[in-house]
Amino acid sequence: MxxxxxxxxxxxxxxxxxxxxxxxxxxxxxxxxxxxxxxxxxxxxxxxxxxxxxxxxxxxxxxxxxxxxxxxxxxxxxxxxxxxxxxxxxxxxxxxxxxxxxxxxxxxxxxxxxxxxxxxxxxxxxxxxxxxxxxEQPEYHTLGSLIKGIRKSKDIGKAGAIGTFTGIVRAVSGTTRTEFLEFEEYAGVAKQKMDRICSELKQKEGIIDVLMHHRTGIIRQGEDIVYIVVAAAHREQLFPVLREAIERLKAEVPIWKKEHTLEGEWWVNDTIERN
Structure with missing residues (x-):
């Protein structure tokens, strides 16, 4: 939106x-x-x-x-x-x-x-x-809006399953308490990279459509960071692609994370925490 x-x-x-x-x-x-x-x-x-x-x-x-x-x-x-x-x-x-x-x-x-x-x-x-x-404005998405979008896919009639991944801000990691995270993206490139990942994953057998969205700016503990939605003919085809989508987003999309904790703040190499 x-x-x-x-x-x-x-x-x-x-x-x-x-x-x-x-x-x-x-x-x-x-x-x-x-x-x-x-x-x-x-x-x-x-x-x-x-x-x-x-x-x-x-x-x-x-x-x-x-x-x-x-x-x-x-x-x-x-x-x-x-x-x-x-x-x-x-x-x-x-x-x-x-x-x-x-x-x-x-x-x-x-x-x-x-x-x-x-x-x-x-x-x-x-x-x-x-x-x-x-x-020209950036997209604003919720998990619900991505699910709505994937249900509009031209081949959705072939789908037997829709799977989703939601990454959220973890409040506590070990002994460290996170107040909020701050995400920055390389302007324009992050969206292009995510679109490419989705397009390539759609070529896999049984995959009907793939959508993803990563929020930027300040995101507080418990709030959503990233959404991924996959529609597939069968659940056996869906889950491996859902996992691959989040791993590729972590590895390929230029979005940087700054962690703000009670102990201080620092930039983190991994963009998205594993959930």
Whole structure:
């Protein structure tokens, strides 16, 4: 999923610009949106869904013939983006969350990190240029989004099994406690190497498709680092390829890991810990 954020002060035309972007993106694939509602309350006191949560439900889902609404606790922007990715969206358009590190189109003189385009007015937007920018953004994936993607493979009807690997940040290794890991990639090359590995593994007998994704930046203990998904005709063909995929990713893909622990921080040669 490729993501763009639109930020600006109140009544700057953020929603109108989001509408234009979504309509244009629909020519290229599926699109979902996230809207920062600040302190607005949707699950209003006195409603049945509100009563469910007051009773202690951790998640409440309201369903109508046209809508599905999910209410839960302790939500943030990443939660919302994961929901879009898990739903199989090709694009995510975020309105607001100006303090996030997401790439942004800024309306007016609003201050925010990672602004890649600034407009005086939303009416002046060159939508074709914006879409070009969106298409150049890096992919955002969850395990769910990769599974959705592999189920769209043209030969998925020949598959009898889908296997996955998820690498996570180990909190404790021996006597060392890891606070977080920091990953850096050789720009552009890491994705090319992973695509090549997937393409070569797909040539093996019985393998329908292979997808992989490695996150970069700061990843905290217990969080996901890497996903690999393999679809195969039979499980006997699947498991060796799943193992080979992670070993080749470790050996061939230029991604570097810096470990941050209570004892200090250092760069580690092996990109991905064995799990």
């Amino acid at each position: 490729k993501i763009i954020s639109v930020v600006g002060y109140k009544k700057s035309g953020k929603t109108a610009l989001v509408e234009k972007i979504v309509k244009a993106l629909k020519k290229h694939g599926s699109a979902g949106t996230v809207k920062h509602l600040h302190e607005h309350r949707i699950n209003m006191p006195g409603t049945d869904t509100w009563k469910h949560m007051q009773a202690g439900a951790d998640v409440v889902i309201g369903v109508t013939p046209d809508e599905l609404v999910k209410f839960s606790h302790d939500n943030h922007l990443t939660t919302a983006l994961d929901e879009l990715a898990d739903a199989g969206m090709d694009f995510g358009v975020v309105e607001g969350f100006k303090e996030s590190p997401l790439p942004k189109i800024a309306l007016g003189d609003v201050t925010a990190p990672n602004i890649i385009m600034r407009l005086d007015k939303y009416e002046n937007a060159d939508i074709d240029e914006i879409i070009k920018i969106v298409l």
